[in-house]
Amino acid sequence: MGNQIIIDHESQMPYIPVSQGDMEWNKTGTWRTQRPFYEDKTPPCNATCPAGNDIVSFILRIVNGDFEGAWGLIREENPFPGICGRVCFHPCEVKCNRGRLDEPIAIHALERFVADFAFHLQGQKVSGKKKERVSKKNKEKVAVIGAGPAGMTCAYHLARLHYDVTVFESLPFAGGVLRTGIPSYRLPKEVLDWEIFAIESLGVKVRTGVRAGPAMRIEDLSGYGAIFVASGANVSRHLKVPGEKSRHVLDGLAFLKAINLGEEINIGPRVIVIGGGNTAIDVARSLIRLGNHPTILYRRTREEMPAFEKEVVEAVEEGVELKFLVSPIHIQDKKGLKRVECQRMKLAEIDETGRRRPVPVRDSAFFLEAESVIVAAGEEADLSFFPRGIKKRDGIVLTQGGGTTTFEGIFAGGDVASRERTVAHAIGSGKRSAVAIDCYIRGEDSEKALQSLLVGNGPSVSLFPLFHPGRPSRNPHVVTFEELNMDYFERMRREKETQYPLPERIKGFFEVTSPLNERTASEEAGRCFNCGTCNECENCYTFCPDASILKGAKSLSHQVDYDFCKGCGICFVECPRRAISLKEESR
C-alpha cells in the first residue's frame, strides 16, 4: 500500500499533473454514510413454490452449463424433479417477475429438462446399480403410511437425515396417485420408477401390499419413533343421483387406476364424464386415446373449472367435448345403454368456494345417451383407519405445522391433511413433516426449526441449510419487479416445449410434450432475471467509481472493499437484480 507523498519543493514535482503513487493511503471508506453489501434475496418463484424448490439457483446452474448440478440442486429440496417438471401446475411462473416484461420463464420446462438430462446420464445405470444407502447413524425408525408424493418425500428427507424409514403401501407398488391417477401421456412410468428408485437407493424400505386398517392399526405399529400418515385422497366423491351405482358407471379414479395398471376395460364408445377437475380431464383424454368419444358434463362454466387450463386446452384440441352448465339428475340403464337425465344450470351468487353457485333452471331437463358413464366429481380422503379420538375437520385430519396431529407421535401430510391437493403441495408437506419428525425424535422445537427454514414468508421450507450448514441463507424479502433495473433486460421470446402433432398424440399413451434441448434450455434459463441473486454480471465492478468491488473470494464471488467504498450507492442502483443491499452505516 502506498503512502501519501508529501512534496515541499517544486523541483520534486513532475512538470505535468501525473500521478506519482496511488491513493490507497486515503481510506475514503470513512466518508461512507450508506453501506452496500451483497445479500441474496428471495425471488418470487422460490417464494411461491409449494415444494420449496430453489428455482433461481437451479436456473443459474443451467446458465452455467451445469445441467446435472441443476438437477442435484432441485433434489436438495425435492426428490421428484422429473415428475414436477411435467405435472406441477407451476404457480412459480404466475409470480415470475419476467412476466411483467414479456413472458414468465418456462420454469417447469427447465425443471423437466434437467431431470431428463440426469435421467439420460444416469438412468441407464439404474438396473445394475447397487443401492447406495446412507448411514443410519440415528438408528431411530420411522414409519410412513402411503408411498405417494408426500410420503416418499418425507421418507427421502428422513433417510438423508439418517433415519431408518419404512414406507407401508397398500398397492403392489410405490408412487400413489402419481402412478394410479396420472396418465402416462402426462407422466411416463419410467420417470416415476426412476425417481422412486432413487429414494429407495437411500435405504428407504417400501413394503407394498400392506393396508392400514383393522388388520394393521397404525397406533399399534411398534418400534417406530414416529409415524407419518400420507394416505392420500383416493375415494371418489359420489354424485348422489339415482342409478349411480349401476353397471358401466365407473368412478374416475378407478378408471384411471385400471388404465395405469394396464387392465382391460370394457367401455364406450360413447362415454359421459361428469366433473370439471383434473381427474375428469385425465379420464376424458385417456378415453380419447382408447378410441372413445368422451363428453364432459360440468355444472358450472369453463371459468370455474378446477382443472389446469393447459390440460383443458389440450383436451379440447384432442376432441373432448365439453358441456357446461349441465348437471345429471338421473342415470338410467336401458339394455346396456345409459340414458343420463340432465338439467340445465345457471350461476347464482358466489358460494363458500369463491365461485358462483350453480342452480337448476326450471323445466330444463333433457337426456344424453352413452354406453358408459364415468363420475369424476372429486376425491375424498379415507380417514377410517386413524386412531380413535384423533381430531378431523371437513374430511381431513387436523394438523399443525409440520403435520403434527392431536395424537402424539403421529404426523399427517399430503392430501389426507390438506385441501390443496397438488403434487407440489404434497411434496412441501412431506418436507415439513420430515423436519417436524426429526425435531420430535430429538426432542427439539419443530416450530422454531421450521420457522428458520422458511422460504420467503413461507409456508414452504428449504431443507438446504439443514444439509449444508454455514452457507449464507437468503434474505426472506421477496424481490418485486419495481426493485429490478429494467435498463439491463431486453424483451426475449419464451422458449416453449413442443407438442407432438394431434393425430399422433391421440394414438397412444406416450408423452405429449417433448422437452427443451440443451440450446433452448440454456436460452430460456438465460432469460431469467435472477431476482435477488448475484450471477456475477459484473455491473457493480464496472460501475464502482472507487474500484471498491473485490472479485475472487471463494464463498461469495464479490465483496465490497470497505476501506475505500464511499457508499455512493451506484452498485446498488445499477445491480439489475437487487442482489446488493444498502443500509445506513453505523459508526
Added chain:
Amino acid sequence: MKRIITGNQAVAYGVMLSHVELIAAYPITPQTTIVEELSELCARGRVKAQFLKVESEHSAMAACIGASTGGVRTFTATSSHGLAYMHEMLHWAAGARLPIVLVNVNRALGPGWNIWNDQSDSLSQRDTGWIQLYCEKNQEVLDTILQAYRIAESVSLPVMVVLDAFVLSHTSEAVDIPSEEKVNGFLPLYSPKYPVDPMNPVSYSGITTPEYYLEFRYKIQKAMNGVSEVAKEVDDQFKNRFGRGYDLIETYGKERGEILLVTSGAVTSTARTVIRKMSGKGWDIGGMKVKMVRPFPSREIYQALQGAKKVAVIDRNISFGVGGIIAQELRACLYHREKRPPVFGFVSGLGGRDITPDLIEEAIQYTLDHSQPEDDIIWLGLKK
C-alpha cells in the same frame, strides 16, 4: 526542390515532412485547403498519419490532446471562430504540457461576417500558454512548422504557427521544399516524456488541489522563460542545415534612427519595401519584425528598441478598450526600462483591409510629426 505553392500548401508539406502521426481537424475558411491537402496526402500514403475527422474544433484539439498524451506527434489547423471554439482545449493542451503544433490562419471574427485577414483570433488566445510564431512568407511557414515541433517537444509546450489569411494562405510563392532525409536529421522522431504504459498505469491531469496547482503554473512560466533560448538554438541548427533562418525579432534598415516601425505577419514585407524606399530618400528610419509573440521576447525587443527615438507599431488587431495588442506589449516591456521611447500605436487593416505602402508612409509621417501620440490608438486608414 523549389515549387510555387500557397501558404496553406506550405503548411501541408511542413506537416508531411514532420512525420506527424495524428491529424484531427475540422474545415474552416481560409484553413480548409490545408486539411484538404493533408487528407489527400494521407489518402495517397505520403503522410502516414491517422487522419481523424471530427465534428468540431473543440473535438479536434481534444483528439490531439488524447493522442499526444498517448505519445504521438499531432497536428491540427484552424482559423478564427474555429480557434475560438478550441479555447478551452487550448488551455488544457498547455496545462498538460503537450507538444501539439497548431496552424492558425489569421482571420477576423464576426460579426459582421468576415473571412479575411486580421490577428485578433490568435492574439485573443495569447494567455492560453501556447507559444505563438507569426510568419511573413510561405517559405517561413514551412520552415516554422519544422522548427515548431523541435521547440514544442523540447520545452513541452504547444506551438501555434500563424499565417495571414489569403495574403499567405491562398497566395503562391516559390518555396524550397527540403528533402525528407534533410529534415529527418533536423527533427528526430517524437519520444514522449510520460508515455502511456499499460504495465505501469498512471492517471493524467487529475484533480490538483490548491496545494500544488500554483507550482504547476510556475513550471509552465519557467518553461516559457526558456523558450527564447531554445528557439534561437533550434534556429541556429536550422540555419546550419538549410542555409536560412528566422530570428524571433528581426530588425532591418536603420536601427538607431528617428523611428523604428514594428510589424508582425505578412505586412512586414510591405513595411520592408516602404522603409527601403524612404531610407533611400534619406529618411532616418528602420523596421522590426516580431515573429514570436508568446512568450513575448522582452529582452530582445528592448535591446532592439533602445536606440530608436520613437517607436511606431502597426497592429492588425485590437483589444477593445485598450488598443493594438503588440503596442501594449511593447509599452509594458519598456515601462521599467531606462530608455523609454514613445510608442505610437496604429491600428489598421482589420477584417482584411489592405495595409498599403501609402498607409505605412502615413504612419511614419505621423510619428515624425508628433513628439507624443495624441491617443493610445491612432486609427490608420479609417474613413472619417
